Amino acid sequence: MNNSYEHKPKLVPYPSNAFVPERDIGKRPVLEVNHLGIDFGGLTAVDDFSIIVGRTEIAGLIGPNGAGKTTVFNLLTNVYHPTRGSILVDGMSTAGKSTHQVNHMGIARTFQNIRLFSNLSVLDNVKVGLHNSMKENFFAAVTHSFGYGKAEKKADAQALEFLDFFHMADLANAPAGSLPYGAQRRLEIARALATSPKIILLDEPAAGMNPSETAELMENIRRIRDNFGIAVMLIEHDMKLVMNICEGICVLDHGKVIAKGTPDEIKSNPKVVEAYLGKAKEA
Template structure:
């Protein structure tokens, strides 16, 4: 996958060749946000293909998580437009954006710690679980059927990470790596069209990171969804991302394939600083 050809898409963005002809999942145009007098993100323009694995990198404080908060409407953008699957999200709330197909994980894990692993996944499926309160309280056959279906689906999602045997455990008691993976499962349970991963490999050792890369590829293939990830681990970013955007001081300074990004002098400067004599 790491040789995907990016092709031009209107509005000076590139998406993978295989996604041409279908509507991009995300078209962000001129997005910006000010906090008081401070501009945190400015003129963020990016298109993500239907099944693309995209990366968002940049030094600490560049505004990467702010972008995720804007996409999920945790923050209201000051400027610009976000089209999710062709629909303008300007008037949508966080909940509506989730129902429209964005799911995310968090840089600092935010699982429902006191609930079981299974219940965490079922919370993600909240919107898709049918059945009224009455049918649940009266234990009608409809309820049992739906409950069984939901649990079955939750186990299937957990099995991506071989976590099906932990379903009864309390989420907060899981080891760190398993908590990170559970967050991804919970996000998948909302049936997203695009999955935003905020530093999924943080705190993982190289072998765990390698496994995570395989998992991300599998999710991308199996569900046919787009994935956008923020990550500092360059082996992961360069290994699985097809398109990469580099953010510095709230602005995109480079976009392109991993190879292009690695050679880009502005990117090198942002990460390493200016060399003497330049």
């Protein structure tokens, strides 16, 4: 697939105060979340979180530190099971599913703190992602107990394609842990993409990156959407990145949604400005 999308699409209203890009109207949203919430003991970390993400939307989830953003990703992937609310991935409920099953249903993610198999090669890390998307048991092949069979050659070729997408095929045999930080972040995205998701969740993908790496990341996020025809939802503190590439943005503060809208709407929303300035004063 090599669709190209306009960078500033029109957002059109959807029921329940949600928006999707105009091009995604008439198609089932990739993600429909209603009144999601979780309590940890007495603490309500996320409450009444609802969002609709269009099939090819780049969506942003922002908010001050501790607002509940990562908790939302943990709820969407069933790392935490919700106390309240529902999640539909391409129309199917994730209730009661394992994280692995949710991945199969179409949600892949990366983590705020990189999680790679640092002793495995770059290629094998991507093959772990491929394995998750396959029906036959591939894990044995990844760990070499099958020898170098035909199936493994095919997996090697597929994994290399994902690496090539990020211009890192030449690093295939290096241990993942030996890569510079920015390359490790790209590898984590490659591994997530190898699971053939319908939506990929990126938790602070630009954290620790220099401006040129961030610019490259921005381009890569657009390429992911355009080439794979999937949706992207990102948590990010880099406002330049968020405002440049996100179509719909949702703002969390103290576990609640305080605003939703286009980048321009969010930038000028007094509640959002207050949430960020308030935190700056507390700090």
